[in-house]
Amino acid sequence: MKSIAxxxxxxxxxxxxxxxxxVNCIIxxxxxxxxxxxxxxxxxxxxxxxxxxxxxxxxxxxESFYTQGYARAFAYAPLWTGYRNTLVYTVTxxxxxxxxxxxxxxxxxxMDLPGRRGIMxxxxxxxxxxxxxxxxxxxxxxxxxxxxxxxxxxxxxxxAYNLIxxxxxxxxxxxxxxxxxxxxxxxxDFTFFFRFVIPLSSTIIAVMCLFYxxxxxxxxxxxxxxxxxxxxxxxxxxxxxxxxTNQATTITSSAEEIAMRQKLAEQLKYCIVVLxxxxxxxxxPFLQKYFAQGVMLGAxxx
Amino acid sequence: xxxxKQRKWTLGKVLRSWQLYVLLLPALVWLLLFAYYPMYGxxxxxxxxxxxxxxxxxxWADPIFKHFxxxxxxxxAVNAIWNTVSISLLTLVVGFPVPVxxxxxxxxxxxxxxxxxxxxxxxxxxxxxxxxxxxIISMLFSANGxxxxxxxxxxxxxxxxxxxxxxxxxxxxxxxxxQTMGFNAIIYIAALVGISPEYYxxxxxxxxxxxxxxxxxxxxxxxxxxxxMLILNVGNIMNVGYEKAFLMQNSMNTTVxxxxxxxxxxxGLQQAQYSFATAVGLFNSVVNFILLLIVNLVSKRFSDISxx
Numbered sequence: 056m057k058s059i060a061x062x063x064x065x066x067x068x069x070x071x072x073x074x075x076x077x078v079n080c081i082i083x084x085x086x087x088x089x090x091x092x093x094x095x096x097x098x099x100x101x102x103x104x105x106x107x108x109x110x111x112x113x114x115x116x117x118e119s120f121y122t123q124g125y126a127r128a129f130a131y132a133p134l135w136t137g138y139r140n141t142l143v144y145t146v147t148x149x150x151x152x153x154x155x156x157x158x159x160x161x162x163x164x165x166m167d168l169p170g171r172r173g174i175m176x177x178x179x180x181x182x183x184x185x186x187x188x189x190x191x192x193x194x195x196x197x198x199x200x201x202x203x204x205x206x207x208x209x210x211x212x213x214x215a216y217n218l219i220x221x222x223x224x225x226x227x228x229x230x231x232x233x234x235x236x237x238x239x240x241x242x243x244d245f246t247f248f249f250r251f252v253i254p255l256s257s258t259i260i261a262v263m264c265l266f267y268x269x270x271x272x273x274x275x276x277x278x279x280x281x282x283x284x285x286x287x288x289x290x291x292x293x294x295x296x297x298x299x300t301n302q303a304t305t306i307t308s309s310a311e312e313i314a315m316r317q318k319l320a321e322q323l324k325y326c327i328v329v330l331x332x333x334x335x336x337x338x339x340p341f342l343q344k345y346f347a348q349g350v351m352l353g354a355x356x357x
Numbered sequence: 358x359x360x361x362k363q364r365k366w367t368l369g370k371v372l373r374s375w376q377l378y379v380l381l382l383p384a385l386v387w388l389l390l391f392a393y394y395p396m397y398g399x400x401x402x403x404x405x406x407x408x409x410x411x412x413x414x415x416x417w418a419d420p421i422f423k424h425f426x427x428x429x430x431x432x433x434a435v436n437a438i439w440n441t442v443s444i445s446l447l448t449l450v451v452g453f454p455v456p457v458x459x460x461x462x463x464x465x466x467x468x469x470x471x472x473x474x475x476x477x478x479x480x481x482x483x484x485x486x487x488x489x490x491x492x493i494i495s496m497l498f499s500a501n502g503x504x505x506x507x508x509x510x511x512x513x514x515x516x517x518x519x520x521x522x523x524x525x526x527x528x529x530x531x532x533x534x535x536q537t538m539g540f541n542a543i544i545y546i547a548a549l550v551g552i553s554p555e556y557y558x559x560x561x562x563x564x565x566x567x568x569x570x571x572x573x574x575x576x577x578x579x580x581x582x583x584x585x586m587l588i589l590n591v592g593n594i595m596n597v598g599y600e601k602a603f604l605m606q607n608s609m610n611t612t613v614x615x616x617x618x619x620x621x622x623x624x625g626l627q628q629a630q631y632s633f634a635t636a637v638g639l640f641n642s643v644v645n646f647i648l649l650l651i652v653n654l655v656s657k658r659f660s661d662i663s664x665x
Contacts, residue, residue, distance in 0.1 A: 075567045079462050086459065087478055090535065093493055094481065096503060100496070111506020159384030162377040169371045174381070177388060183592065184646050186395025187638035189625040193401075193412070194394050213387045244376035273486030276600050280626060291488045295604065321496075328492050335484040340477055350543045 094336075101125070101325035109321060124322035134327060136286055137293035144278075144289055145271040148208035152267040155212045157260065160221025161252055164229070175222075182215045188280065195281050206281035207274070207289075216353055217266055223352040224259040225252070262349035265342050269335060290331050297324050402636035424636035433620060441616045441641070444526060444602075445594045452534045453590060457583055459538055460545035461571050476546065479539025490532055491604040495519055498528065520609040529605060544586065548579040584662050592649030595641050617641045 100108045101124055102117040128134055162168055163175055186194075191210060200206045229252055237247050275291040282288060339346070397412070402424060404415045418424060428434050459479070466472040482490070497503050498518035505515040518524045556574045565573065599618035606614040617637060625634025657663040 069566060072567045076465070079465050082462060083466060083475055087475055090478055090482060090539070093497060093535075097493055097496065109501045111501050111503055111509065113503065113507065155383040155387055158380035162380040165374075165377055167370075168374055168377050174385075177393075178384075181388070181392040183649055184396075184642055185392065186397075186399055187635065187642060188622060189631050189635045189638060190395035190398030190401070191391070192626060193398050193631070194391065198390065209387070210391045212391070213384050218384065244374070244380070248376075248380060269484055273484075273488075275486060275488050276603075291486050294492060295488045324492060324496065328489055328496075332485050332489050336481060339480065339484050343477055343480060347543050347547070350540075351547050 097328055101329045105322045124326045128326035133293045137290035141289040144207050145268050148271040149267045151212050156217055156221055160218055161225045163222045164225035178215045178218055202283045207278050220349050220353040261345045265346050294327050294331050399639050401632050402639045406632040424633045428637050437615050437617045437620045441597050445597045448530050448533055451530050455534050456538050456541035460542040461575055464549045482536040483540035487600045522610045522613045525610045525613045545579055548582045552578050584660055588652050588656050591652045595645035
């Protein structure tokens, strides 16, 4: 471990090294603050009287604890529809994505799969070249899935990048000897996959869940393009509507009207941003060991 | 790399692997429907697409590059191309080195608990959606927001960040760097962890300072990873996500915020000029793909690193 070398350091640290360490600590503290403070600010602002928030003060903690914003957020019906829709899209979409990606990743990891390189190329190519939004829109219409949940979840059911991550995982994680031994025992590919590969795949399944669920939870543009009814829109679109409504009033309405609506909407905005961002921010630290692994698997040449 | 003997595949082999193909099937169906079927739809860039006639039935455009010519004759074309290229080049120049430096500095933190905590915190913004990011920008930088609060507190006049065109790029790029720094650093941090301690031991014996160890050991050893990431980034230079630009766009800043992709969305889906918008999008993709090939070729020639 390299810590041996480093631990030897402090005792005989030169003056230059000490300066370096101090400067480095300061930089890291600043970086951490810059990352955390905006998030903290939004959280505090969602719990503070809008009059104080709108004065543009530096908020460190909720000065006057104010929960009316959340009370109004919870009473705001589109939020709940949005939340429900997002949950449904995220769960369904992740499930479909896993069904598509995990078995395919395994099949493509098998060196004895005829046509493996060609198929892999077809997938990789989609990372660098695609039809673009209009042709995709036409496909969604031709398949008659426009304005349904399928229009939201199917176009993103496979990402070539995630497929490569999966394939790399199976290439390095399932020893060839294991397959050979199983084959001698009369095991076919299905049995091997479901009985031996899947139980060894909890890491990759967790990584894929996180990657797909994050992108589905945060998805904004596809629902906007492929859905028409407001009642089907996910949380991100509800949030966008709030933000944009504000912008629209700034441009067209009279001064007093802006001030009024601004004040009402501002608080709601903070609360909904918190509610939209919180689930992922709470979950990711527990899964970080997995997704760091996932990123590295993806870095293995495609 | 597969060896030669696996190359030769016979019908018998294919049949024997049928179960593997079944495992592949869902992904292949997706590939066909949602990746290559849209590529076939690119044909409408060369046609006068009418919804009722379908892609095949619609008449060919006359002349065949009609929609491309129409795009280049608009006043928006040059502007949108320029905006796209400049915002992504700036994002690359400003944003690419940041995770590398962050990883190198983080690696120097000796307390592993602090190191890991800082790393965990650095990922956080990556999990926020574009809508949330843009919302936070609008909150912090609005006329009565935090940043203007601090500016007016120092006695200066407030700045209308979100409506001034000259602030679009700094906000766009700054928030991108903020969002992706930690996540993009993962790969470099992993590469740094893999460096053998013997290098450091030898360097310490030779009296190398910390800074020298970073410059002479860490940096050269993670260089292949850095170059690989650079190729991937440069190869995506024209693929600027339309989401963020679209969300940050308002009537005051379109001179800088109108990108090729946001323009395609507007003309294509909002004005339903399918053929024209597809032509614009295709132009964008092709230029991007050619750039990727060039970068890949150059890198292969000089550093032996390539993605294909």
